[in-house]
Amino acid sequence: MLTLSHDIAANVVNKRQNNSFKGNYGHVLIIGGNENLGGAVIMNAQAAVYSGAGLVTVATDLANKSAIHARLPEVMVMDYRKDLSAAIKKADVILIGSGLGQELTILKETLQAVQAKQTLIIDGSAITMMAEQHLPLPNAKVVLTPHQMEWQRFGEVVIADQSREDANWEALINLNPEPILVLKSSATQVYLKDDMYQLSVGGPYQATGGMGDTLAGMIAGFTAQFSPVSHAVLAAVYTHSAIAEELSKTAYVTLPSKIAEAIPAYMQRLAMETVSKAPVDTKQEE
Ligand SMILES: NC(=O)C1=CN([C@@H]2O[C@H](COP(=O)(O)OP(=O)(O)OC[C@H]3O[C@@H](n4cnc5c(N)ncnc54)[C@H](O)[C@@H]3O)[C@@H](O)[C@H]2O)[C@@H](O)CC1
Ligand SMILES: Nc1ncnc2c1ncn2[C@@H]1O[C@H](COP(=O)(O)OP(=O)(O)O)[C@@H](O)[C@H]1O
Numbered sequence: 678m679l680t681l682s683h684d685i686a687a688n689v690v691n692k693r694q695n696n697s698f699k700g701n702y703g704h705v706l707i708i709g710g711n712e713n714l715g716g717a718v719i720m721n722a723q724a725a726v727y728s729g730a731g732l733v734t735v736a737t738d739l740a741n742k743s744a745i746h747a748r749l750p751e752v753m754v755m756d757y758r759k760d761l762s763a764a765i766k767k768a769d770v771i772l773i774g775s776g777l778g779q780e781l782t783i784l785k786e787t788l789q790a791v792q793a794k795q796t797l798i799i800d801g802s803a804i805t806m807m808a809e810q811h812l813p814l815p816n817a818k819v820v821l822t823p824h825q826m827e828w829q830r831f832g833e834v835v836i837a838d839q840s841r842e843d844a845n846w847e848a849l850i851n852l853n854p855e856p857i858l859v860l861k862s863s864a865t866q867v868y869l870k871d872d873m874y875q876l877s878v879g880g881p882y883q884a885t886g887g888m889g890d891t892l893a894g895m896i897a898g899f900t901a902q903f904s905p906v907s908h909a910v911l912a913a914v915y916t917h918s919a920i921a922e923e924l925s926k927t928a929y930v931t932l933p934s935k936i937a938e939a940i941p942a943y944m945q946r947l948a949m950e951t952v953s954k955a956p957v958d959t960k961q962e963e
């Protein structure tokens with residue numbers, strides 16, 4: 678067991694190169710938000726944009742279009758029932774599941790269209806539907822972000838056993854390809870390759886709806902910009918809860934949208950800490 682520390686995030690988030698443009702910072706496609714759960718993709722998208730993703734598109738139920746445009750003019754919006762496979766092809770990182778509800782057709786189309794070189798983050802309702810339908814993981818760089826109940830459904834590890842590292846590894850080695858697992862709880866754990874990282878920051882001020890949607894958006898934003906994917910995921914998980922911990926000094930509850938607003942300033946501080954190192958090599962393959 679390793680501790681997910683500040684140094685990991687500071688090493689990942691580096692100063693940007695002067696001659697770069699939006700194409701160097703990745704195109705994130707967010708797929709989710711049914712008629713009633715549009716807020717989930719707004720929180721995904723705000724976190725991805727504020728983390729610095731080069732381009733962000735939201736594929737969603739069109740009932741959410743005006744709300745997304747009103748809150749986030751930086752984001753492009755499309756109907757997730759039209760030309761989804763073509764949009765998936767153009768993305769570097771795909772995040773599916775937050776607020777997706779029971780939209781199984783959308784999920785199946787995404788799992789079909791995703792390619793091996795792409796990062797696919799699977800969250801929320803997509804994890805639940807994959808468990809219910811026994812859908813296999815696609816051949817891609819998969820990041821799973823379940824909370825405890827979602828992991829119980831998908832990994833078939835009962836919540837009481839999830840504090841046991843060996844129980845979670847046993848479930849993970851049966852998955853192909855083996856994903857990065859962000860197992861969210863009051864003591865979030867990240868499983869990658871042969872190591873488990875225990876998150877050392879955060880607290881109960883984060884126990885509010887949308888907190889995981891914001892984390893998923895940050896993971897999308899970080900993996901779009903920084904490589905390898907594993908380090909980007911660790912940095913996003915740390916930064917999300919470190920910001921919450923800071924805000925909790927003056928806030929009883931740390932609202933997801935307030936965490937997102939604080940991301941650029943926090944990342945700038947991380948980048949300044951590593952200013953003596955070489956600028957990050959964006960878009961380098963693992
Ligand atoms: N504003 C919005 O549009 C929001 C949309 N959301 C979306 O709603 C969908 C359903 O997600 P939910 O998680 O609410 O529902 P789920 O039914 O998937 O999970 C909630 C159930 O899990 C149990 N549980 C056990 N341990 C838990 C833990 N550590 N964390 C959370 N729940 C735990 C709860 O008691 C409850 O019975 C997801 O797609 C999610 O992204 C939520 O993020 C809430 C906000
Ligand atoms: N008591 C707590 N201490 C630390 N982190 C917490 C606590 N409660 C919730 N969180 C964090 O909040 C997030 C909740 O995710 P999730 O349940 O998926 O939220 P939602 O789906 O509503 O967006 C996770 O990152 C989890 O680790």
Ligand SMILES: [Mg+2]
Pocket residue numbers: 800801824889890
């Ligand atoms: Mg969630």
